[in-house]
Amino acid sequence: MGNRPSLTRQIQMLFGGAMATGESRHGDKANEVDTMGKVYSFSSRRTHIGRCNTWAHWCADNDYELRWLREATTDMALEYLLDLEGLERSDNYRRSMLASLRKMEYLMLQRGWIKETFIPSDLTISAGPHRYGYRPDHALSIIACVAERDPEVALVLRVQMQAGLRLHEVTHLRTEFVDLEAGSVEVKGKGGKVRTARLLEPAVLDELPLNQRFVFSPETKFQRRVQARVRRACDELGIAPRGTHGFRATFAELRLERCAAQGAPEREARLELAKDLGHRRSEVTYAYVP
Numbered sequence: 001m002g003n004r005p006s007l008t009r010q011i012q013m014l015f016g017g018a019m020a021t022g023e024s025r026h027g028d029k030a031n032e033v034d035t036m037g038k039v040y041s042f043s044s045r046r047t048h049i050g051r052c053n054t055w056a057h058w059c060a061d062n063d064y065e066l067r068w069l070r071e072a073t074t075d076m077a078l079e080y081l082l083d084l085e086g087l088e089r090s091d092n093y094r095r096s097m098l099a100s101l102r103k104m105e106y107l108m109l110q111r112g113w114i115k116e117t118f119i120p121s122d123l124t125i126s127a128g129p130h131r132y133g134y135r136p137d138h139a140l141s142i143i144a145c146v147a148e149r150d151p152e153v154a155l156v157l158r159v160q161m162q163a164g165l166r167l168h169e170v171t172h173l174r175t176e177f178v179d180l181e182a183g184s185v186e187v188k189g190k191g192g193k194v195r196t197a198r199l200l201e202p203a204v205l206d207e208l209p210l211n212q213r214f215v216f217s218p219e220t221k222f223q224r225r226v227q228a229r230v231r232r233a234c235d236e237l238g239i240a241p242r243g244t245h246g247f248r249a250t251f252a253e254l255r256l257e258r259c260a261a262q263g264a265p266e267r268e269a270r271l272e273l274a275k276d277l278g279h280r281r282s283e284v285t286y287a288y289v290p
Helices: 007-015 025-030 042-061 076-084 091-111 137-148 151-163 167-171 202-207 221-239 245-261 267-278 282-287
Strands: 184-188 194-198
Touching: 007 042, 025 184, 042 076, 042 091, 076 091, 076 221, 076 245, 076 282, 137 151, 137 221, 151 167, 151 202, 151 221, 151 245, 167 184, 194 267, 202 267, 245 267, 245 282, 267 282
Parallel strands: none
Antiparallel strands: 184 194
């Protein structure tokens, strides 16, 4: 793709190259011709480009270092849809956004910009509960599988699952902000907001390398290594991939279960969970645990 154009320009190039004006979508469907790789009208192109640009801007606003569309990850798609659900956007709106993201993904595959999908194939937007996280037993299986090849990445995932952190919050964790005595860490989340995250099982902190500035590497290539390890483990285990963000949702489920076991009222428990996750409103937690 040569010199790097803006994300907006990349999206325009992608959908512009798929224009099929003058062709009939209904005719193609009747003849069982692939329609995912085509855009049949200028209005549809504008709509898809607008939705995908909204997602790209969200990525930039949420500290995702996305410079090429080919660098898109499962986390970027899932967290965006979670945010939309937390903001109580309608099911139809989220379905439309997912449809445009899937079309963008398909066109990238078609053009050879990416070699594999980044949006879970089983992900749907429907009424009723959604599972954005891994089942606890699945999460542990993924971590065990990753640990066989890459113990450092497995430790990152354990911290995510125990503290409910986003991947970039873990990889930018500074040694000085790890409190072994309190069993917590201080991280900078969305919009530069600082919060203290309490771990479900604080003992994992004893395994962290605390003799360096950052506990893990803050470089983007390390984050991609983590994401690749998770994807490979999911493929090997036959578990639907939920990216690294799935461990954050698993944490939310486990935290609420613990609060319920301790007799805490659900409203109070969800408010505390929202704080743990770095959100202000307890309503957002329903996007993680229906």
